Amino acid sequence: MTNSHPIQVAATLDQPAISLANIGKEFNLGRRRVVTALTGVTATIERGEFVALLGPSGCGKSTLLRIISGLEKPTSGTALVEGSSPEQLISDHRLGFAFQEHALLPWATVSENIAIPFRLARRPIDRARVSELVALVGLAGFESARPKQLSGGMRQRVAIARSLALAPDLLLLDEPFGALDEITRRRLNFELARIWAETGVTTVMVTHSVDEALLLADRIIVMATNPGRIETEVMVDLPRPRTAETLGSARFGELATELIRLLDHSEPSDES
Amino acid sequence: MKRPTRTLQMALGMVALCVAWELIGRLQVFGPTFPPLSTVFGVLFSPDRQRLFSSAIGATGTSAVLGLTIGGGIGILIAAMRQAITATRPGLDRFAAAIHAIPQIGIAPVLIVLLGRDNAPIAVASIAAFFPSYAAATRAFDAALTAHHDLFTVLGSRRSNRLLMLELPAAVPGLADALRLAAPGAVLGAVLGEWFGAPRGVGLLILSSSQAYDIPLLWASALLATVLAMVGFGFFTILQRAAARRFA
Known part of the structure; x- marks a missing residue:
């Protein structure tokens, strides 16, 4: 809705997709032991x-x-996205995210896994979009397969299709x-x-x-x-x-x- | 190859147990109170006692199933509530531990006074089934992987969706496991509940045969109770395996 205002549109287009300013992250291991995972991370990532x-x-x-x-x-600094x-x-x-472990739900089929973002966003499942994504990652014909019936590579393709479901x-x-x-x-x-x-x-x-x-x-x-x-x-x-x-x-x-x-x-x- | 080998090993184990029992009984290693298996089977399969046994099994089985449904069901429901509302966790854990700490043999007479002779076995079976069910169900609700939780977080899931779409399905094998662990407890709880004046049941058979010093009948009744517990355990084991195939 904010994009309907012309000035705000301009402001949105000007800013980078991701802006990281002096990010620091420490993990507390207990007994006063602290590990510094990140320090002074500053970076900008442009749209596209x-x-x-x-x-x-x-x-x-x-x-x-x-x-x-x-x-x-x-722990310190700011991360801005859009x-x-x-x-x-x-x-x-x-946001779309694909993890190192594919994180597919083992009880759901390929199509159901790709459709999860729709359900979590409480939007009607766009069947055509799901089919399009299945085809995009080269898994046409495997719509009803469950993750354990797929190879490791195929599971990751499903995970990537899922991350793209809502056009993030x-x-x-x-x-x-x-x-x-x-x-x-x-x-x-x-x-x-x-x-x-x-x-x-x-x-x-x-x-x-x-x-x-x-x-x-x-x-x-x-x-x-x-x-x-x-x-x-x-x-x-x-x-x-x-x-x-x-x-x-x-x-x-x-x-x-x-x-x-x-x-x-x-x-x-x-x-x- | 692996499965038949295991089945064969189990069958051999059972045969060895039966032979050992028969020998110990016949040689009177533990005296006349340990009869041979053939004598116990003679009582168990004697035609004139079939009605007695089937009535006892029917009564105890019904109490155990109702107890498992009530106690096991409440255990799973409370574990689900514990999962949904984080603030309730310490309180509910203590509540469950307190219920578990109640000696069933001590509470049974009180339950008879409160609920009547017919309902006491169901109540004791419920109490016996509650804790194993609750303990296994709390573990089951934590079965979803961290990566799955991260996925639901980045996809902006609401708490209710996380529970219904992730935690509940991931918990199904563990919940079947909860009932598997609770089932033998429910049978033994029902038997215990029958000791204190129930009109029928395996517990009553155990009590009356021991009072009458009918040793073979006592052993036959104890064997019946064991078989009943094993049937419950076996049934939920099959269910648990099916659930694990489907949900894990």
């Missing part, structure tokens, strides 16, 4: 951008994604292909690139795979550990659509080498 959060284990990239989603609250709090995005049902303003992906084999993972990378190109949704993806980040992202935020922080950013100037040939291109190799060098720097030395 695909940004990858890349870093070693323990750099706080998943924590940062959970702060953006509203699942965690920052100009308001992440909780607002949740209550407006404008923001799509968050927390290593959605992390548990898959290399071949399936690569195939799903290309499929996700195609889906993203078709939907144009602002996407933030956590990954620890350099190749995955380069195949999908416009921009890669490289994170470092101890404490978790942003090390640097790398713009991915590879042409789209990115295909298997992209993997063999000289520019891909240069960017991959640079990222690996940055990631080596980001981890504390084992010798220390």
